[in-house]
Amino acid sequence: MKKTCVLLSGLILALGVATNPNLTNVCATVDPFDESAEVVTSEEKFVAEDPGEIEIETAKVITGENKEEEENKEEQEEQEKEEGSGTVEYTVKPGDFLSLIAGNQMGNSSRWPEIVELNKDKYPSLLSNPNLIYAGWVLTLPTGSKGNTVTPNNTSNNGNNGGTVTGGVIANGQSTDSSGWGSASPCEPMPSWISSEYGPRDLFGHSFHHGIDIPVCSGTRVNAMANGTVIAAAFEPGGGNYVKIRYDNGYETFYCHLQSFNVSVGDRVEAGQQVALSDNTGQWTTGAHLHMGVYLNGQSVDPRSVYNGFPPKR
Amino acid sequence: MLKKTVLVLFAVLMGGVLADAHEEEFKLINHLRYYKTMYDAHEADELMRIPYGLKPENVGGEDQDSKKECQGVPMAFRPTENSDEVWILDSINRGLKLFKSGKLLKHIKIKQEMGFISDFAFNKKGKIALLNQNVGNVYIINDNGNLIKNISGFQCANSLEFVSENTLLIDSPLSHGKVKLSIDGDLLGVYESDQTLSVYSSEKGVWGLDCYGGQVAKLFVRPNNGKTIKVIVEFPYKDYEDVEYKGGNIYGFDKDGNIYFGLVACNPEGIIYRDRIYKCNQNGEVLKEIDVLSKPFMSPNLPRHRVACPDGRVLTFHSFEDNYYLYTYSMK
Numbered sequence: 016m017k018k019t020c021v022l023l024s025g026l027i028l029a030l031g032v033a034t035n036p037n038l039t040n041v042c043a044t045v046d047p048f049d050e051s052a053e054v055v056t057s058e059e060k061f062v063a064e065d066p067g068e069i070e071i072e073t074a075k076v077i078t079g080e081n082k083e084e085e086e087n088k089e090e091q092e093e094q095e096k097e098e099g100s101g102t103v104e105y106t107v108k109p110g111d112f113l114s115l116i117a118g119n120q121m122g123n124s125s126r127w128p129e130i131v132e133l134n135k136d137k138y139p140s141l142l143s144n145p146n147l148i149y150a151g152w153v154l155t156l157p158t159g160s161k162g163n164t165v166t167p168n169n170t171s172n173n174g175n176n177g178g179t180v181t182g183g184v185i186a187n188g189q190s191t192d193s194s195g196w197g198s199a200s201p202c203e204p205m206p207s208w209i210s211s212e213y214g215p216r217d218l219f220g221h222s223f224h225h226g227i228d229i230p231v232c233s234g235t236r237v238n239a240m241a242n243g244t245v246i247a248a249a250f251e252p253g254g255g256n257y258v259k260i261r262y263d264n265g266y267e268t269f270y271c272h273l274q275s276f277n278v279s280v281g282d283r284v285e286a287g288q289q290v291a292l293s294d295n296t297g298q299w300t301t302g303a304h305l306h307m308g309v310y311l312n313g314q315s316v317d318p319r320s321v322y323n324g325f326p327p328k329r
Numbered sequence: 330m331l332k333k334t335v336l337v338l339f340a341v342l343m344g345g346v347l348a349d350a351h352e353e354e355f356k357l358i359n360h361l362r363y364y365k366t367m368y369d370a371h372e373a374d375e376l377m378r379i380p381y382g383l384k385p386e387n388v389g390g391e392d393q394d395s396k397k398e399c400q401g402v403p404m405a406f407r408p409t410e411n412s413d414e415v416w417i418l419d420s421i422n423r424g425l426k427l428f429k430s431g432k433l434l435k436h437i438k439i440k441q442e443m444g445f446i447s448d449f450a451f452n453k454k455g456k457i458a459l460l461n462q463n464v465g466n467v468y469i470i471n472d473n474g475n476l477i478k479n480i481s482g483f484q485c486a487n488s489l490e491f492v493s494e495n496t497l498l499i500d501s502p503l504s505h506g507k508v509k510l511s512i513d514g515d516l517l518g519v520y521e522s523d524q525t526l527s528v529y530s531s532e533k534g535v536w537g538l539d540c541y542g543g544q545v546a547k548l549f550v551r552p553n554n555g556k557t558i559k560v561i562v563e564f565p566y567k568d569y570e571d572v573e574y575k576g577g578n579i580y581g582f583d584k585d586g587n588i589y590f591g592l593v594a595c596n597p598e599g600i601i602y603r604d605r606i607y608k609c610n611q612n613g614e615v616l617k618e619i620d621v622l623s624k625p626f627m628s629p630n631l632p633r634h635r636v637a638c639p640d641g642r643v644l645t646f647h648s649f650e651d652n653y654y655l656y657t658y659s660m661k
Contacts, residue, residue, distance in 0.1 A: 115583060117457060141471040157541075233597070244502060244503055246502040246503070247502070248524050248541075249578075249629075250576025250577075251576075251627075251628070251629065251634065252361055252623040252626065253626045253627035253628065254629055255599055256575055256576070259629060261503070266523075269629055271627075271629070272599070274599075275542065279522075280502045280524040281504075281522070281523055288567060294599060295599045296599030297599060297625075311629070312463050314463075
């Protein structure tokens, strides 16, 4: 019975391929694994430098002893601000970056950390990546700045979703991000359809798909989507071989069910650089494909909302 | 037309050939494809189950998808000296909770301003280290949940581990390795490394597994003050030409100082030929090895999926329907 089913399946599949001209035949155009890629041997990886002392300029320590003092100081500063003549707001324009805004609006480009401090609640991503701001953001600047929008006291500080940057912001404005996001495709070639979209679904008992499934053959090239750093490259039973990359713009991509990866944790990657080959490893796979998830601040986002290079929805 | 006919016939023939070749060589167990060499592997034994929910005796909260794939699954778990008691990091409900047989024994509340905590570790003197990988902070708290220290600079850090009473080892990819940090906030050094070096350390040094690709996996140690690694023992697996090691992890030590780790080998199609847990002494002598069937998950953000218990069992987790499960593999 089993053999009959398999034979029938093969027949149906063959008929489907033979008669549907719209399916892009990605298999025929897949390049073989690029053996000229740089390979680091185990011995080279592990020859270590002396672990000396490392200075981190941004390290900040708040001890139990001075915590109360710091809190009182912050409260006092906030009170002084409220008593001022009003907030100064600045609307980010394409091409802006924080030190430029600080220089033009506050008279000193090195005061950009003050902008982060004043806006961290409205735009929490500033804490993790002050390099990334979006055209259209309304930043609060210190009293005395020039600004391009002036509001009276007690103006409510409306953020977007409590400060969470959503894909809608990127779509509406031009990013000042220099990570190269959007310039590289997650895989090559990209097929003409997506087999499983982000969002609710019911497959193997999972009701929400936290990524997007791209139907590509085993051995399809998988790329970094922007400049960033590899933060995980490992195997787990569920996802099989997987790679996680943290990009300079704050996004992270998670690729899994891979055949292999040619990067290591800590490696810097560039937009478009090959990082892996796709396959069918791990659990919950119905055939060779690339599963990719996009994350921001630990939460999954719809990949379509942050990258417009996917094929149209069916 | 002729071309299409040939194509169809070819597909039919191939279907028959493939059916014969694979029908008895792999099967689905726990939704994973295992080769016949794994059919008699050990299943894990249930240790306890804890219902999902918002109450102190629950974990994971309620605001998640019904199958609790990975959003909401507790981020980390660790056994105590009594291996039947397990600390669970319930990040959603903001608490560190000690359970035994599914009953809540102790609850340390995590302050809201610390955000979403992704890992934790205890030292032996009642201090706890909490990691928020999104913001990049390491919080040192006491067992009442009160903050002692806040150390920043560890964004995207994957995990942390106490290597001595006052020293942490933090897996920090953005620092290109494992960072040695005192709980006073002093940076003591960085071991430049990739994913092969773990955060587990003993008197011999920091342990690692070289097991990504190839047919020989190596357990090695990097001496604390040394420059090069020392391979302790090798594990060749050359029984099948196209089967290679795909990964592995170190799970920690038992109370006698033996080291526990696992190695996974697959063929190019992802069929698992080996998922084996090893118990070795620190001289490289293999004391016990067992093949195991995994409790699969899709949770790349968890700092660890298996942990060695002091009594020699290996603890793992699973998420199914309305409960969070803890399981053990026995190495006896």
